[in-house]
Amino acid sequence: MSxxxxxxSIRRYGWAILIGVLAVVGILLAVADIxxxxxxxxxxxxxxxxxxxxSHPASAQTQTFRFDRSRVGDRLIFDFPIGGLGPLxxxxxxxxxxxxxxxxxxxxxxxLVVFPARARSAVERxxxxxxxxxxxxxxxxxxxxxxxxxxxxxFTLLFLAVVPLVLLVALVAGLFGIACISLALGRLLxxxxxxxxxxxxxxxxxxxxxxxxxxxxxxxxxxxLAAVAMAGIGLAVVTRFGSAGGWSFVDLDW
Amino acid sequence: MSGQTPLACAxxxxxxxxxxxxxxARDDPQRAQQVREHLAGCADCRxxxxxxxxxxxxxxxxxxxxxxxxxxxxxxKAITPARTRDRRAWTLLAPxxxxxxxxxxxxxxxxxxxxxxSGIAGDxxxxxxxxxxxxxxxxxxxxxxxxxLALIALTAIAAYHLSILIELTPKxxxxxxxx
Numbered sequence: 001m002s003x004x005x006x007x008x009s010i011r012r013y014g015w016a017i018l019i020g021v022l023a024v025v026g027i028l029l030a031v032a033d034i035x036x037x038x039x040x041x042x043x044x045x046x047x048x049x050x051x052x053x054x055s056h057p058a059s060a061q062t063q064t065f066r067f068d069r070s071r072v073g074d075r076l077i078f079d080f081p082i083g084g085l086g087p088l089x090x091x092x093x094x095x096x097x098x099x100x101x102x103x104x105x106x107x108x109x110x111x112l113v114v115f116p117a118r119a120r121s122a123v124e125r126x127x128x129x130x131x132x133x134x135x136x137x138x139x140x141x142x143x144x145x146x147x148x149x150x151x152x153x154x155f156t157l158l159f160l161a162v163v164p165l166v167l168l169v170a171l172v173a174g175l176f177g178i179a180c181i182s183l184a185l186g187r188l189l190x191x192x193x194x195x196x197x198x199x200x201x202x203x204x205x206x207x208x209x210x211x212x213x214x215x216x217x218x219x220x221x222x223x224x225l226a227a228v229a230m231a232g233i234g235l236a237v238v239t240r241f242g243s244a245g246g247w248s249f250v251d252l253d254w
Numbered sequence: 255m256s257g258q259t260p261l262a263c264a265x266x267x268x269x270x271x272x273x274x275x276x277x278x279a280r281d282d283p284q285r286a287q288q289v290r291e292h293l294a295g296c297a298d299c300r301x302x303x304x305x306x307x308x309x310x311x312x313x314x315x316x317x318x319x320x321x322x323x324x325x326x327x328x329x330x331k332a333i334t335p336a337r338t339r340d341r342r343a344w345t346l347l348a349p350x351x352x353x354x355x356x357x358x359x360x361x362x363x364x365x366x367x368x369x370x371x372s373g374i375a376g377d378x379x380x381x382x383x384x385x386x387x388x389x390x391x392x393x394x395x396x397x398x399x400x401x402x403l404a405l406i407a408l409t410a411i412a413a414y415h416l417s418i419l420i421e422l423t424p425k426x427x428x429x430x431x432x433x
Contacts, residue, residue, distance in 0.1 A: 128424035138419040145412035
């Protein structure tokens, strides 16, 4: 039986629709996150969506507006219709999407463009049986290992300078891992929603938007993002940044 | 013709292996020439030569290298059910959690971790200043041996745990490229 013309044409634009929906969901969740942040302040969430919004923004005398000359955001703040929660600030939510969301997407895509073979190898291992559980478990262990090692290094003077290097490696591993998880999520959406074949970077873009959406869920978002970042670090380490050979000590045993 | 006494079939068959391996031509070219002449006139020996030069025969004649001492252990390790390693991968979280909780308690919780982070930043600045010649060398804060032992134990267990998780990670598939 052949598909009717309408579903086929909708399917053709499936990726564009999906990306649009994910972007709108991300902005709406950011609005909710900002609004909820006023009632139960969540300092960690402020790193993602910005500071909690007030109905009466600070006066111009106390702030400089070199980067926000139009100050449209101050006029686009609405009181929440149901009592208790903070004001709604769609403009700040859009700003969060265009800064943190775009940053996440760009870094993820850049990692995939620079290391395509390694990303593929890592994603294949993530998609294998128990791949995600192993990545998350390894991420948890690495966080403990890094904290213990950094604390140990803090009590030395000689190796103190190594600490920024350790943190830099952890940051790079996390970014590479999140990029691979984004690609894996995009591939999952492709399979589950039976979307047409598309360039892998488009799939990764959709996956990165899913990660952003998870990160702006009110209150739970910070923990979700932490879990994704940990799984990303774990994936990067257990696959040795997606190297085909993986970890091996054969060369030391001669 | 070489002008020497022709070789008997039995002698040629003894020399066939080294002849096929080209060892005879290298070590004794005259004898190799005699074998070649004999093969040209003797159908029986020629058949033997043909068989000796064929691939399966040559493969059979190869001596296999002695196996590594660790071969049996490696094979047993590879075919051992992963259940034991699976279990160990998750049970190791318990001692790690105990050690991490002890360290957090010892450092007075997250405040202590925060002070360590700020201390690292401050000491790094001090170190940079000392390197630039504009300040004195920062001093290392005193630390309890018990805390150091707990940190080293956590590092060692976490590293061992990580090695188990790496072993559990599925291996990479051979690279395939689309045409």
